[in-house]
Amino acid sequence: xxxxxxxxxxxxxxxxxxxxxxxxxxxxxxxxxxxxxxxxxxxxxxxxxxxxxxxxxxxxxxxxxxxxxxxxxxxxxxxxxxxxxxxxxxxxxxxxxxxxxxxxxxxxxxxxxxxxxxxxxxxxxxxxxxxxxxxxxxxxxxxxxxxxxxxxxxxxxxxxxxxxxxxxxxxxxxxxxxxxxxxxxxxxxxxxxxxxxxxxxxxxxxxxxxxxxxxxxxxxxxxxxxxxxxxxxxxxxxxxxxxxxxxxxxxxxxxxxxxxxxxxxxxxxxxxxxxxxxxxxxxxxxxxxxxxxxxxxxxxxxxxxxxxxxxxxxxxxxxxxxxxxxxxxxxxxxxxxxxxxxxxxxxxxxxxxxxxxxxxxxxxxxxxxxxxxxxxxxxxxxxxxxxxxxxxxxxxxxxxxxxxxxxxxxxxxxxxxxxxxxxxxxxxxxxxxxxxxxxxxxxxxxxxxxxxxxxxxxxxxxxxxxxxxxxxxxxxxxxxxxxxxxxxxxxxxxxxx
Amino acid sequence: xxxxxxxxxxxxxxxxxxxxxxxxxxxxxxxxxxxxxxxxxxxxxxxxxxxxxxxxxxxxxxxxxxxxxxxxxxxxxxxxxxxxxxxxxxxxxxxxxxxxxxxxxxxxxxxxxxxxxxxxxxxxxxxxxxxxxxxxxxxxxxxxxxxxxxxxxxxxxxxxxxxxxxxxxxxxxxxxxxxxxxxxxxxxxxxxxxxxxxxxxxxxxxxxxxxxxxxxxxxxxxxxxxxxxxxxxxxxxxxxxxxxxxxxxxxxxxxxxxxxxxxxxxxxxxxxxxxxxxxxxxxxxxxxxxxxxxxxxxxxxxxxxxxxxxxxxxxxxxxxxxxxxxxxxxxxxxxxxxxxxxxxxxxxxxxxxxxxxxxxxxxxxxxxxxxxxxxxxxxx
Numbered sequence: 001x002x003x004x005x006x007x008x009x010x011x012x013x014x015x016x017x018x019x020x021x022x023x024x025x026x027x028x029x030x031x032x033x034x035x036x037x038x039x040x041x042x043x044x045x046x047x048x049x050x051x052x053x054x055x056x057x058x059x060x061x062x063x064x065x066x067x068x069x070x071x072x073x074x075x076x077x078x079x080x081x082x083x084x085x086x087x088x089x090x091x092x093x094x095x096x097x098x099x100x101x102x103x104x105x106x107x108x109x110x111x112x113x114x115x116x117x118x119x120x121x122x123x124x125x126x127x128x129x130x131x132x133x134x135x136x137x138x139x140x141x142x143x144x145x146x147x148x149x150x151x152x153x154x155x156x157x158x159x160x161x162x163x164x165x166x167x168x169x170x171x172x173x174x175x176x177x178x179x180x181x182x183x184x185x186x187x188x189x190x191x192x193x194x195x196x197x198x199x200x201x202x203x204x205x206x207x208x209x210x211x212x213x214x215x216x217x218x219x220x221x222x223x224x225x226x227x228x229x230x231x232x233x234x235x236x237x238x239x240x241x242x243x244x245x246x247x248x249x250x251x252x253x254x255x256x257x258x259x260x261x262x263x264x265x266x267x268x269x270x271x272x273x274x275x276x277x278x279x280x281x282x283x284x285x286x287x288x289x290x291x292x293x294x295x296x297x298x299x300x301x302x303x304x305x306x307x308x309x310x311x312x313x314x315x316x317x318x319x320x321x322x323x324x325x326x327x328x329x330x331x332x333x334x335x336x337x338x339x340x341x342x343x344x345x346x347x348x349x350x351x352x353x354x355x356x357x358x359x360x361x362x363x364x365x366x367x368x369x370x371x372x373x374x375x376x377x378x379x380x381x382x383x384x385x386x387x388x389x390x391x392x393x394x395x396x397x398x399x400x401x402x403x404x405x406x407x408x409x410x411x412x413x414x415x416x417x418x419x420x421x422x423x424x425x426x427x428x429x430x431x432x433x434x435x436x437x438x439x440x441x442x443x444x445x446x447x448x449x450x451x452x453x454x455x456x457x458x459x460x461x462x463x464x465x466x467x468x469x470x471x472x473x474x475x476x477x478x479x480x481x482x483x484x485x486x487x488x489x490x491x492x493x494x495x496x497x
Numbered sequence: 498x499x500x501x502x503x504x505x506x507x508x509x510x511x512x513x514x515x516x517x518x519x520x521x522x523x524x525x526x527x528x529x530x531x532x533x534x535x536x537x538x539x540x541x542x543x544x545x546x547x548x549x550x551x552x553x554x555x556x557x558x559x560x561x562x563x564x565x566x567x568x569x570x571x572x573x574x575x576x577x578x579x580x581x582x583x584x585x586x587x588x589x590x591x592x593x594x595x596x597x598x599x600x601x602x603x604x605x606x607x608x609x610x611x612x613x614x615x616x617x618x619x620x621x622x623x624x625x626x627x628x629x630x631x632x633x634x635x636x637x638x639x640x641x642x643x644x645x646x647x648x649x650x651x652x653x654x655x656x657x658x659x660x661x662x663x664x665x666x667x668x669x670x671x672x673x674x675x676x677x678x679x680x681x682x683x684x685x686x687x688x689x690x691x692x693x694x695x696x697x698x699x700x701x702x703x704x705x706x707x708x709x710x711x712x713x714x715x716x717x718x719x720x721x722x723x724x725x726x727x728x729x730x731x732x733x734x735x736x737x738x739x740x741x742x743x744x745x746x747x748x749x750x751x752x753x754x755x756x757x758x759x760x761x762x763x764x765x766x767x768x769x770x771x772x773x774x775x776x777x778x779x780x781x782x783x784x785x786x787x788x789x790x791x792x793x794x795x796x797x798x799x800x801x802x803x804x805x806x807x808x809x810x811x812x813x814x815x816x817x818x819x820x821x822x823x824x825x826x827x828x829x830x831x832x833x834x835x836x837x838x839x840x841x842x843x844x845x846x847x848x849x850x851x852x853x854x855x856x857x858x859x860x861x862x863x864x865x866x867x868x869x870x871x872x873x874x875x876x877x
Contacts, residue, residue, distance in 0.1 A: 005755060006757060007757050422577065424549070424574065427547045466528055467525075469532045472533050472536045476536040479540055480540070480543075482743050482744075483739075483743040487749075487750050487753065488750075
């Protein structure tokens with residue numbers, strides 16, 4: 001079920017209504033309802049894969065209990081659990097990639113020695129449909145068994161554990177939850193809070209705006225460019241490349257907002273995944289602000305176990321590269337994702353070296369506090385992300401190279417530029433920037449004693465006290481989203497991962 | 498943020514002993530009404546500025562089933578972009594007078610969305626481009642005569658609708674030349690299968706009698722006459738409200754994208770779908786033959802008013818078999834009946850940059866310009 005679908009717009013209010021209609025003393029019934037709703041949500045796509053997530057849940061639940069019970073053998077249990085979870089992920093996500101890569105290698109060698117026979121070979125492919133969200137819930141299971149191994153208490157209640165794994169607002173594309181944060185919310189008696197409800201509605205509408213109005217419309221422009229690379233001119237290529245970086249942000253952060261908002265309507269909090277990533281002044285900072293739940297997972301369960309940065313500089317660089325290459329591979333079973341990861345890894349290593357150099361060099365350290373230094377860093381990071389975006393979006397490496405080449409050749413073109421200018425994007429992007437500016441301005445104003453602050457507080461108090469006004473405001477924003485929506489609904493980009 | 502959080506907490510938990518006063522119903526109602534009115538005004542203004550919700554441009558018509566809303570401002574974004582208004586006759590054209598001024602040669606263009614050309618600005622559509630070219634040429638030659646190319650193109654129109662349109666509306670403009678821009682499905686959309694009668698759009702359909710005469714089947718329009726009756730409120734909303742446009746656009750998008758929505762809509766409108774419409778009293782029709790008869794009838798109409806018909810065939814760049822068949826049939830008919838026939842397929846296929854002539858399904862600016870270039874010598 002897509003968050004931006006008509007079905008979800010019926011499903012969510014129905015779940016929220018039934019959920020809060022169940023009296024608070026039946027806390028267990030509410031959790032059961034959420035579990036059932038989460039399975040309906042998941043099985044709506046492919047019912048058989050409901051069994052897969054259920055089987056994985058049962059096995060990981062048992063592994064957690066076994067880790068606690070058989071302390072003497074917990075290392076073996078952990079290894080077995082890791083192999084099991086990673087094998088599942090590899091089978092569904094990487095089997096064809098591994099087969100294809102082996103085939104390409106063997107085929108390449110054969111072509112050298114038996115050119116006539118090699119021509120008749122066809123690449124083997126298994127008929128596997130990637131279960132939605134497998135990369136996300138597998139990482140949650142791994143986090144669970146590792147944390148129990150490290151000493152956290154296992155979850156005793158199977159329903160609570162199953163809900164942690166299947167919770168529909170974060171089931172398909174994260175954020176990757178931590179069980180300690182989630183299950184303690186199940187223990188507490190959820191109380192309906194109008195502040196949570198307002199925040200939830202606000203996040204859902206903001207997410208839909210990002211996804212539908214900005215991300216999907218941007219997607220049309222970007223796809224036109226990437227599907228007709230030869231027709232793109234200089235400006236077209238820059239629009240398509242920059243557009244993709246923003247498209248993926250709007251798409252993914254929109255998804256996260258809708259997920260977090262949906263969870264809040266049910267009284268749950270799921271972690272934040274983005275924190276103004278395009279304002280990062282270097283790549284290390286970017287990864288602290290972008291897909292936070294994945295980057296912290298990679299840090300805690302891969303980078304630090306490898307030794308982190310408290311090792312020799314060479315080893316620390318290797319750890320960073322390996323973490324990012326595997327992070328790239330996590331995104332998709334294709335070589336361009338691996339190269340994208342390696343590109344980011346190299347960027348992180350260089351970024352770290354540059355920061356160290358700037359700290360050591362007196363001339364550079366004098367420049368560092370200057371705003372120009374900061375904003376140059378922001379611009380350079382952005383440029384790096386555009387380049388990395390080409391590797392992420394292009395279907396093949398040669399295609400990525402052609403696009404990169406077009407960024408520096410002053411060709412004429414115009415299709416993508418015309419399409420961008422003809423679309424609703426100039427208006428909707430302006431609207432979004434105005435919204436961000438107003439929000440940051442009002443946040444600042446709220447901290448000061450001023451007339452504006454008084455007016456803002458009065459308006460806010462009125463809004464919070466008037467349900468009719470709230471309903472009208474939500475409906476108005478919904479109308480704006482519908483008005484700017486493209487004709488065709490697009491799935492979320494991160495669903496494929 | 499901390500200040501806000503503190504304020505929220507204070508408000509969320511009323512003090513002990515504090516009595517929460519429930520607002521009287523009239524106040525809640527008044528607030529809702531006021532907030533709604535303010536929101537509607539703001540949204541309408543914003544949508545008008547941003548060109549949103551202006552893709553709604555049809556209204557029911559008792560002769561044609563549907564027609565353009567006269568003087569309606571349209572911002573079209575589904576493919577390409579245009580932002581201008583229909584004229585007071587509901588034509589995708591500049592304002593025109595019914596009476597023809599002396600020394601003016603009038604050319605009327607009939608067709609579907611390809612002629613309507615909402616994908617490009619009005620001044621770039623081929624009828625306007627053709628008019629400008631012909632007038633420029635006449636001026637250069639020092640001639641006093643003027644040309645007016647009137648665009649009656651309307652998205653989704655079939656040949657049957659175009660014939661009715663000519664007879665009820667276009668003939669009043671006394672055109673000297675009528676260009677029928679024939680598209681692939683124009684004939685097929687003029688006939689109706691028995692199984693589709695309950696769910697097809699109410700519009701004129703045609704069939705051939707056993708004697709081979711062209712007959713109109715208006716049973717569906719009669720059965721659904723209530724839908725074609727003018728409704729002042731709906732009519733006003735269609736013309737004036739962008740919000741109404743957004744709602745309709747959303748419903749259309751949902752019916753394209755969401756199977757569950759389609760099922761729900763079918764369930765909600767099941768009574769309408771089950772309405773009794775008399776089955777056709779004629780056998781299944783051959784659309785090509787009906788199309789040919791419709792062109793013959795249009796030709797007879799045009800020549801009887803002293804005009805001349807040109808049938809311009811949509812470029813068959815994809816090699817559609819239906820259109821290929823019709824090309825052969827209509828070119829023979831043109832020779833027999835003596836109307837003009839122009840097939841655009843070859844020039845479009847042989848064009849050096851043919852990809853640039855079409856946006857996705859419709860002509861680009863370059864495509865319209867090329868069309869006008871091809872049509873101009875033919876008009877002479």
